[in-house]
Amino acid sequence: MAAVTLKDIRKAYGQVKVLHGIDLDIAQGEFVVFVGPSGCGKSTLLRMISGLESITGGEMSIDGQLVNDVPPSRRGIAMVFQSYALYPHYTVYDNMAFGMRIAKENKDEIDRRVRSAANILQLTPYLDRLPKALSGGQRQRVAIGRAICRNPKVFLFDEPLSNLDAALRVATRIEIAKLKEAMPDTTMIYVTHDQVEAMTLADRIVVLSAGHIEQVGPPLELYERPKNLFVARFIGSPAMNIIPATVSETGESTTVSLKGGKSVRVPVPTAASEKGKTTSFGVRPEDLTIATGEDYLFEGTISIVEALGEVTLLYVEGLAENEPIIAKIPGILDIRKGQTMRFSADPKKLHLFDAEGKTYRI
Amino acid sequence: MVTQIATAIGVMVAGVFACALYYWLSDKTLQLVFPVPDDNVRTASRNLNRRAVVRPWLFLGPALLLLVVYLVYPVVATFILSFYDRSGTNFVGLSNYAWAVQDAQFRQSIFNNILWLAVVPAACTFFGLVIAVLTDRIWWGNIAKSLVFMPMAISFVGASVIWKFIYEYRGGTETQIGLLNSIVTWLGGNPQVWISLPLWNNFFLMIILIWIQTGFAMVILSAALRGIPEETIEAAVIDGANGWQIFWKIMVPQIWGTIAVVWTTITILVLKVFDIVLTMTNGQWNTMVLANLMFDWMFRGGGDSGRSAVIALIIMAAVTPIMVWNIRQANRETGGH
Numbered sequence: 001m002a003a004v005t006l007k008d009i010r011k012a013y014g015q016v017k018v019l020h021g022i023d024l025d026i027a028q029g030e031f032v033v034f035v036g037p038s039g040c041g042k043s044t045l046l047r048m049i050s051g052l053e054s055i056t057g058g059e060m061s062i063d064g065q066l067v068n069d070v071p072p073s074r075r076g077i078a079m080v081f082q083s084y085a086l087y088p089h090y091t092v093y094d095n096m097a098f099g100m101r102i103a104k105e106n107k108d109e110i111d112r113r114v115r116s117a118a119n120i121l122q123l124t125p126y127l128d129r130l131p132k133a134l135s136g137g138q139r140q141r142v143a144i145g146r147a148i149c150r151n152p153k154v155f156l157f158d159e160p161l162s163n164l165d166a167a168l169r170v171a172t173r174i175e176i177a178k179l180k181e182a183m184p185d186t187t188m189i190y191v192t193h194d195q196v197e198a199m200t201l202a203d204r205i206v207v208l209s210a211g212h213i214e215q216v217g218p219p220l221e222l223y224e225r226p227k228n229l230f231v232a233r234f235i236g237s238p239a240m241n242i243i244p245a246t247v248s249e250t251g252e253s254t255t256v257s258l259k260g261g262k263s264v265r266v267p268v269p270t271a272a273s274e275k276g277k278t279t280s281f282g283v284r285p286e287d288l289t290i291a292t293g294e295d296y297l298f299e300g301t302i303s304i305v306e307a308l309g310e311v312t313l314l315y316v317e318g319l320a321e322n323e324p325i326i327a328k329i330p331g332i333l334d335i336r337k338g339q340t341m342r343f344s345a346d347p348k349k350l351h352l353f354d355a356e357g358k359t360y361r362i
Numbered sequence: 363m364v365t366q367i368a369t370a371i372g373v374m375v376a377g378v379f380a381c382a383l384y385y386w387l388s389d390k391t392l393q394l395v396f397p398v399p400d401d402n403v404r405t406a407s408r409n410l411n412r413r414a415v416v417r418p419w420l421f422l423g424p425a426l427l428l429l430v431v432y433l434v435y436p437v438v439a440t441f442i443l444s445f446y447d448r449s450g451t452n453f454v455g456l457s458n459y460a461w462a463v464q465d466a467q468f469r470q471s472i473f474n475n476i477l478w479l480a481v482v483p484a485a486c487t488f489f490g491l492v493i494a495v496l497t498d499r500i501w502w503g504n505i506a507k508s509l510v511f512m513p514m515a516i517s518f519v520g521a522s523v524i525w526k527f528i529y530e531y532r533g534g535t536e537t538q539i540g541l542l543n544s545i546v547t548w549l550g551g552n553p554q555v556w557i558s559l560p561l562w563n564n565f566f567l568m569i570i571l572i573w574i575q576t577g578f579a580m581v582i583l584s585a586a587l588r589g590i591p592e593e594t595i596e597a598a599v600i601d602g603a604n605g606w607q608i609f610w611k612i613m614v615p616q617i618w619g620t621i622a623v624v625w626t627t628i629t630i631l632v633l634k635v636f637d638i639v640l641t642m643t644n645g646q647w648n649t650m651v652l653a654n655l656m657f658d659w660m661f662r663g664g665g666d667s668g669r670s671a672v673i674a675l676i677i678m679a680a681v682t683p684i685m686v687w688n689i690r691q692a693n694r695e696t697g698g699h
Binding site for chain 1: 591593594596597598599600601602603607611612615616618
């Protein structure tokens with residue numbers, strides 16, 4: 001049974017529509033990550049699931065029960081906030097016990113649950129401290145501990161790592177992954193704008209943009225078979241190169257002519273009616289290789305070389321209108337600015353999108 | 363009229379100019395006394411350090427001088443006066459203090475002051491807090507806040523005059539023009555002379571100060587409430603706390619420092635309460651407070667500077683520790699940790 005079901009969920013603040021009908025089923029025990037650019041509505045959607053934000057339209061159920069009008073505390077959820085949201089005047093112990101005390105749980109049970117959560121998160125030595133005496137990572141662990149103590153069916157994370165520095169972010173990310181492994185039956189919904197967090201943590205990623213779902217799927221599916229230009233450009237870093245092209249041959253596989261006259265065969269089928277139409281041809285920087293022979297994809301002048309050690313980023317001018325094509329080549333290369341180079345790519349890793357930005361791939 | 367305004371503006375400009383001139387001249391003098399030669403680095407750095415040490419004292423000098431003349435000297439003089447008789451010429455030892463302990467009116471004043479202390483700061487803080495919380499939730503909150511704050515702009519004497527009309531009593535068959543009495547008669551009760559009702563009249567006077575000071579408490583507490591991170595309240599909502607629990611267990615503890623500052627600030631004000639009592643009852647009908655008693659003994663009827671000085675010192679002794687604590691607390695609130 002689905003742990004969380006969203007049916008045509010809408011949100012509007014007065015006249016301003018923020019979410020335009022979200023349909024989503026989240027299975028029990030699934031780790032789902034909402035990603036999208038700022039203002040896409042991902043945090044709003046999470047807050048609607050938590051009950052902190054009211055639902056303008058549609059139906060939301062958690063564990064089979066319609067929760068549109070159920071207060072947050074009765075939804076069986078727990079939330080971890082970006083800013084930790086610890087009660088500054090309570091000790092770590094009291095922070096974790098607060099919810100259970102409100103619910104009038106018995107003292108031994110409270111103590112048992114707090115200590116077990118503290119144990120999982122290595123917080124036992126800090127139980128008597130106030131939040132201000134803890135580091136950022138420890139504070140976020142307390143916030144997670146407080147969530148664990150609620151014993152929720154659904155865990156909600158609202159950008160929990162954004163306030164941490166880079167090293168702590170990686171460490172806490174791994175801790176969250178471990179936590180998920182330790183609680184296989186608990187559903188987790190996680191909001192982030194960081195695609196590394198999304199790719200590494202998620203069972204499924206939900207890509208949102210401007211109040212719509214663009215695509216839902218496992219991380220690698222989104223990477224390998226993006227449904228549209230938005231997802232193609234959003235997942236992966238640096239973003240996929242997009243080159244305007246025209247369909248010249250249709251059928252089992254499609255031939256497009258890039259700017260500058262070069263023709264490329266892409267192994268995706270198109271209908272005959274597509275012939276002559278404008279399309280977007282896409283290839284990821286890491287799928288490009290330096291071509292040695294005459295069989296190459298495109299040719300251009302190198303404008304910038306960024307040597308990062310493990311990889312070298314080459315900015316190639318001359319194909320797309322305003323932005324350079326980026327190639328990500330492993331290792332350290334002896335390439336100078338101004339050099340003319342040829343690049344090729346595995347045909348299976350080429351992408352083709354129609355004029356509306358939808359993929360031709362079935 | 364025009365000349366007065368011109369004079370006032372002239373004085374203001376001249377005053378500011380004189381201050382600026384003082385700072386400029388004193389700094390110039392400092393530079394002359396401790397020169398910084400180009401060719402001798404040792405002397406230069408030594409003299410720069412000396413300048414840095416002397417400069418704050420030079421700049422603070424005039425203010426410190428005024429503080430000594432108008433604050434320190436009167437305190438010392440009052441202390442000395444308290445050991446002298448009514449004319450201030452014959453030393454009488456501790457007899458003024460002995461008098462105070464036995465005097466019925468002095469005891470009455472102490473009792474009334476304690477009553478004021480118990481009621482007014484608590485009531486102002488409580489109402490201020492409640493209004494601050496409630497006005498945050500309604501669209502006309504800011505209008506309500508301005509209305510509550512407005513009495514702060516009225517002087518104590520002015521406010522007392524306004525409330526005199528509310529408590530006004532007309533004898534015989536005259537129409538009751540006082541607001542309170544007209545309500546009472548309209549409800550079928552008998553009009554009362556409110557400000558002479560024993561014990562109760564103290565509370566009627568306190569209401570005036572509460573009316574004035576609630577706005578102050580509200581503004582400060584409202585700012586503090588806005589400083590509470592919204593997420594802590596949302597976290598409490600998810601934890602299942604109701605409005606009452608969120609208020610007492612999450613919000614109030616987070617602004618406890620500010621509540622204490624507001625409370626003590628009003629406490630200090632209450633210890634010095636004077637104008638309201640003077641205007642409303644002049645201390646009659648058992649409403650006397652220390653400040654009025656001091657005033658009476660010094661300037662009216664009493665004519666005894668010794669006894670008056672004793673009362674003044676007692677007020678100061680009561681205010682000082684609260685003041686010290688208050689300033690420390692306020693510094694901690696604003697100065698971070």
